[in-house]
Amino acid sequence: xxxxxxxxxxxxxxxxxxxxxxxxxxxxxxxxxxxxxxxxxxxxxxxxxxxxxxxxxxxxxxxxxxxxxxxxxxxxxxxxxxxxxxxxxxxxxxxxxxxxxxxxxxxxxxxxxxxxxxxxxxxxxxxxxxxxxxxxxxxxxxxxxxxxxxxxxxxxxxxxxxxxx
Amino acid sequence: xxxxxxxxxxxxxxxxxxxxxxxxxxxxxxxxxxxxxxxxxxxxxxxxxxxxxxxxxxxxxxxxxxxxxxxxxxxxxxxxxxxxxxxxxxxxxxxxxxxxxxxxxxxxxxxxxxxxxxxxxxxxxxxxxxxxxxxxxxxxxxxxxxxxxxxxxxxxxxxxxxxxx
DNA sequence: TATTGTTATACTCTATAACTATA
DNA sequence: TATAGTTATAGAGTATAACAATA
Numbered sequence: 001x002x003x004x005x006x007x008x009x010x011x012x013x014x015x016x017x018x019x020x021x022x023x024x025x026x027x028x029x030x031x032x033x034x035x036x037x038x039x040x041x042x043x044x045x046x047x048x049x050x051x052x053x054x055x056x057x058x059x060x061x062x063x064x065x066x067x068x069x070x071x072x073x074x075x076x077x078x079x080x081x082x083x084x085x086x087x088x089x090x091x092x093x094x095x096x097x098x099x100x101x102x103x104x105x106x107x108x109x110x111x112x113x114x115x116x117x118x119x120x121x122x123x124x125x126x127x128x129x130x131x132x133x134x135x136x137x138x139x140x141x142x143x144x145x146x147x148x149x150x151x152x153x154x155x156x157x158x159x160x161x162x163x164x165x
Numbered sequence: 166x167x168x169x170x171x172x173x174x175x176x177x178x179x180x181x182x183x184x185x186x187x188x189x190x191x192x193x194x195x196x197x198x199x200x201x202x203x204x205x206x207x208x209x210x211x212x213x214x215x216x217x218x219x220x221x222x223x224x225x226x227x228x229x230x231x232x233x234x235x236x237x238x239x240x241x242x243x244x245x246x247x248x249x250x251x252x253x254x255x256x257x258x259x260x261x262x263x264x265x266x267x268x269x270x271x272x273x274x275x276x277x278x279x280x281x282x283x284x285x286x287x288x289x290x291x292x293x294x295x296x297x298x299x300x301x302x303x304x305x306x307x308x309x310x311x312x313x314x315x316x317x318x319x320x321x322x323x324x325x326x327x328x329x330x
Numbered sequence: 331t332a333t334t335g336t337t338a339t340a341c342t343c344t345a346t347a348a349c350t351a352t353a
Numbered sequence: 354t355a356t357a358g359t360t361a362t363a364g365a366g367t368a369t370a371a372c373a374a375t376a
Contacts, residue, residue, distance in 0.1 A: 019239050019242060019243050020228055020231070020232045020235055020239060020240065020243035021228075021231040021232050022224075022227065022228060022231070022243065022244075023227040023228065023230065023231040024227065024292075024295075025224055025227055025228075026315075026319075027315065028295070028299060029205055029299060029302050029303070029311065029314065029315070030202070030205040030206060030209055030220065030298075031220075031224070032314070032315050032318040032319065032322070033198060033201055033202040033205055033318060034202060034206075034220070035245075035318065035322040036198055036318040036319075036321040036322045037195070037198040037199060037202050038245070038322070039321055039322040039323075040194055040195040040198055040321060041195060041199075044195055054342090055195065055196075055199070056343090059187075059190055059196070062187065062188040062189065062190055063185055063186075063187060063188065063190075065188065066185070066186040066187070066188040067185045067186050070184075070185055071357080072357075072358065073356090073357060073358080074184050074185060075185065077184060078184050078185035078187065079187075080200075080203070081344090082344070082345070082346095083357080083358070083359090084344095084345080084346080084347095084358090084359075084360085084361095085343075085344065085345080086358095087358070087359060087360080107352080107353075107356095107357080108351080108352060108353085109350095109351065109352045109353070109356070109357045109358070110352095110356090110357060110358080111357080111358070127189075130189075130193070133195075134193060134194060137194050137321055138194070140320050140321060140323070141317050141320050141321065145317055145320075146194065148313060148317065149194065149197070149314070149317045149318075150191075150192065150194070150197050152306050152310055152313065152314045152317075153197040153198060153200065153201040153314075154191075154197065154201075155305045155306050155310075156201040156204055156205060156302055156305060156306065157197070157200040157201045157203070157204040158204075158305070219365090221366090236334080237334075237335065238333085238334065238335080246367090247367070247368075247369095248334080248335070248336090249335090249336075249337085249367095249368085249369085249370095250366075250367065250368085251335095252335070252336060252337085272333095272334080272375080272376070273334095273374080273375060273376090274333070274334040274335070274374065274375045274376070275333090275334060275335085275375095276334080276335070
């Protein structure tokens with residue numbers, strides 16, 4: 001019957017551009033950011049699926065490694081995670097023996113967070129995969145391109161000055 | 166008594182960098198993308214809050230404007246939204262009189278989507294705010310920086326070639 | 331049989347209020 | 354009275370399975 005020029009059969013991604021006119025969307029920073037983030041995170045999650053680790057969990061392990069004993073609230077704040085949502089996140093890591101809560105001398109309310117030996121071993125393995133993941137995308141834009149990109153992204157996420165509209 | 170005025174108690178963002186060592190995270194493309202996307206989308210949502218419009222809704226209105234009569238599945242695919250999740254999204258726009266489903270001649274299963282006059286008027290107003298939003302972030306990185314950024318982001322979200330690892 | 335739109339459902343992420351035990 | 358961690362909960366966003374009508 002109606003045999004339209006149906007080129008791509010990919011249901012979710014990519015097929016987009018060919019089918020419909022997206023208007024001003026591709027020229028918007030936010031739209032391009034979202035698309036790129038989906039592509040990058042998809043690859044990340046695929047590589048981490050075997051170890052059942054998500055981006056937030058990986059980030060927490062990194063912060064614990066670099067800041068042993070930091071208080072729970074400070075860790076969550078450093079990663080932009082609400083302390084209330086951070087509780088079950090850390091529960092999961094602790095239940096798997098990858099992280100640990102310990103008491104803090106001088107303040108019995110607070111808890112200092114630590115990465116366990118098992119967690120450190122896990123993180124070392126993850127870092128290998130993250131390096132491969134990172135290299136994949138760095139290869140697309142080159143070393144100079146990656147530095148340019150990180151610089152631009154950092155400027156976008158910098159706290160807005162009060163002088164701005 | 167406790168006069169907690171409208172001063173923003175910045176619990177989540179920004180305070181991060183000073184407190185903790187984030188290790189390799191700031192050097193990762195994915196982490197920088199996520200941070201930038203949060204900053205940009207936060208501004209977008211703040212500006213659109215008064216009109217109760219989200220990014221996905223704005224995107225749909227744009228696609229309907231530029232592709233009147235496109236089938237529902239094609240619109241959702243163009244935006245990377247699963248057709249099953251697209252149903253309630255469009256329901257919302259239709260209930261507000263901003264978009265419309267019409268029958269398609271030749272295929273009584275399909276529905277062609279259209280933006281209504283009210284939707285077009287709404288979109289025109291939104292576009293003014295989106296322009297201001299976009300200008301805010303473009304100002305941070307300059308015109309050349311924005312073009313560089315869009316180019317780099319596009320390269321990252323391009324469909325991976327089979328040649329890649 | 332396959333496709334279009336739909337319903338139901340579940341899981342993750344994120345956000346708010348309120349509790350506890352300390353300070 | 355305020356703070357650190359916690360619980361409960363609700364709302365988005367996103368995922369899969371299955372159905373009815375139609376092709």
